[in-house]
Amino acid sequence: MINAPMRPITNAERAALKADGVVQLKQVLPLEWVDFLRQGMEQLYTSHLQTEENPMERLTQATLAAGNEILSDSPTTSGQFFVKNSPSQISSDLRRFAFDSPLPMIAADLYDADVVNFYFDQLFWKEAGSGKRTAFHQDESYFNCTGDQCCTFWVAVDPVTKANGAMGYVRGSHLWQRQFAANVFVSQQQLPGAVGEQIPDIEANEADYDIVYYDSEPGDVLVHNYRTLHGSTGNVSADRPRRSFAVRYTGDDVRYYQRPGAPEGAPSSQTLNDGDRMDAPDFPAVWRRAEA
Ligand SMILES: O=C(O)CCC(=O)C(=O)O
Incomplete structure (x- = not known):
């Protein structure tokens, strides 16, 4: 499978990401890569998600026990919401997708980067x-x-x-210069120990925000800046799973920063100090501009 996107990224798409903090890239991923990813995810579902304790379920129970509300679009629940951190560490297929699919090249193009990590x-x-x-x-x-x-x-x-x-995004929120608590x-x-402002109650006041929700088809990629506020609706369909894989890449201007309040499981480095470039074995380079 080749690692080139189906089409070049346009100037309008680059401009949308800068201005809105989100852009939907329609039909950029070859479908053979999407099929490859789906198979990798299905294997992981059978080998891990269905057999391990679901951390999201544990978090849900703890949140309810503390008297806090879980956000749901449905009064009843018949399926689970699984979140698996760093699945590429246990699935070679997901690792291959994160490292060798067209995504790193797309990131380089959007960032105009020399190196993508x-x-x-x-x-x-x-x-x-x-x-x-x-x-x-x-x-x-x-x-x-x-x-x-x-970006994600x-x-x-x-x-x-x-x-x-x-997925829904508050357009332009990446430029608010506000740091919200996880x-x-x-x-x-x-989250316990989180640092930052409480996120406003966007769910109950969506009309007050410039929110865009995207339908999506296999082959599409949604890209958002890591400062853009975003969330997603619940799955209330009777028979349609919603399975997604999110990969985060950094560009040239990103530096390591051990963030106060970041959750324990957040990827961190044994070798980097605050202010170092992200270019280290913990965060491998997945794309480099060819020497002129
Ligand atoms: O898929 C979802 O519902 C959440 C995704 C998300 O928050 C992310 O990719 O950053």
Whole structure:
């Protein structure tokens, strides 16, 4: 499989990411890569998600026990919402997708970077009927880095609409210069030890914000800046899973920063100090500009 996108990134797409903090790249991923990713995710679902304790479920129970609300689009729940951190550490297929698919080249093109480094990956699997929303949040508060060129590349292997878990973004929020506290992901409740402002109640006041929700088709990639507030709807469909893989890449201006309040599991480095370039074995380079 080749690592080139289906088409070049346009100036309008680069400009949208800068201005809005989010852009949807329609049909940039070859479908053979999407099929490859889907198979890798399905294997992981069988080998790990279905057999391990689901950390999101544990977090949900702890949040409810503390008297806090879980955000859901459905009064009843018949499926689970799985979040798996760093799945590429256990799945060679997901690692290959994060490192060798067209995504790193797309990142280089969007950032106009000399070097693109891998930072972190996550798998998000909303089973049919798992009504839980992903609460609006800002990735920056979970990440041990600083700078502008850090984006999430979100790839769904299923058709996505609001009924099974569409991603929503507060346009322009990456420019607000506000640092929000990390939350419990399915609740507005802050994570213990989180640092930053409480995120406003966006879910109950969506009309007050410039929010854009995206339907998505296999082959599309949603890219958002790590400062952009975003969340997703619950999966209230009867039979459509919503399975996605998110990979974070950094560009030239990003520096390591051990962020106060970042959750314990946030990728961190044994070798880098605050202010160092991200170029280290912990965060391998996945794309380099060819020497002239
Ligand atoms: O897929 C989701 O619901 C959440 C994804 C997300 O927050 C992210 O990729 O940063």
